[in-house]
Amino acid sequence: MNFSTPVMQQDDNAIQRNDMTHWLEKFFNMTFFSKCSVHQYLQKNELKRYCITCDVSACIHCISSKLHDGHDILTIYRHVYQEAVPLSQLENHIDCSKIQTYKCNQNWVISLKPLPHTGSGALIQGDGACRVCKRKLTKPNDEFWFCSIACKFQPISRRRNRAQIGSQATSSQTRAVATQDHVSTSQMGVAAVEAQASTSQVERKRSRKGVPRRANS
Template sequence: MVLRSNSSSKRVNKNKQVAQPEIQKPRWLDAFLRNKFFEQCKDHPQRKNELNKYCIDCDQAVCQYCISLGHQDHITLKVYRHVYKDVVSIGTMDKYIDCSEIQRYKSNKRLVISLNPLPHSGSTSNNEASCNTCTRKLNEPNLYRYCSISCKVKAISPEPNDLVPAVIPDQNQNAPQEGMDIPTQERPEANAEFPRPRKRRRKGTPHRAPFF
């Protein structure tokens, strides 16, 4: 997901099917979305010391003390809380992925996007007002298609299992098993025509070639 787009300010027409480009996700993105933030750091269990940052170089959640003791020169992302969910600044995240069409929220005068779906008031049957992936309600459906980063990732980047057929046909499943009786009409030798013996003409009385 390294493509850049400036279409976030444009209105979205959900009735128009647009082919999504094939993209390559950053290697750390899946782990970042699965991580649990704002838990107490096990290495630094000080009071109110939470895992509120993510080290891209190490693929792990870290606290402020972790950074000062071993991640000073690493690339880190600051994670915030909004409606009891993890969010990240749109200005920071847009450096690494295309954040267009993802619902934006305002938290402490900062524009943020959610890592995973926010606890909205349930799903809606109106496709014009719901996330394309999780069908949760969107605040501005005319501008956005997805309510979170993970929803856009699921929509654009298919799972590996989606590219493999669910059932692989057995090439030998139609082959007759040993000991089974094959009907006469299915036997190839029953329908084959045997060549008839060639009739040879009987030789007559030999004659010499005439002399000139």
């Protein structure tokens, strides 16, 4: 997938600032709106909350318990069959600039992942499209670049992971070279000791030939 220069520049800046927080990648793969297994016999037990502190999805009964007192909690909405988060909550934790906002239950929300390919999620080419997945934006270029949180941050995550893999590969190569140098040095040392021992044996043999013998009387 090819990204535009501004997006690539943003990725580089975000990687340097470490904007891709550890919990966000897990948040992308979390399941919501299923029944809470802990409170399965209570009403309103859908998993519509996310605890950043604990990295778990939760229902309102989980959140009301003392287990999550003082924790960072996000409310999860459904917008066009996709999970969405209130902008007012999420902007306290990540940079939400340039992400498309939507109105849902009187709240401005941003979608966790790209919307379906219908209606506001239709694909287009050229101006007015999400710079990653090409879905249509309501206010492109001047205000929005991305249709969802995933489109803004997952490319950053992939590029950061590639950078980490490259760094690890370089580190492994450095260790391999250092190990080879150590082995070569050790082999040279052993060869030198063997050569010295061989020279000493030759010298001892030569010295025996010159020992005078006592004459018989």
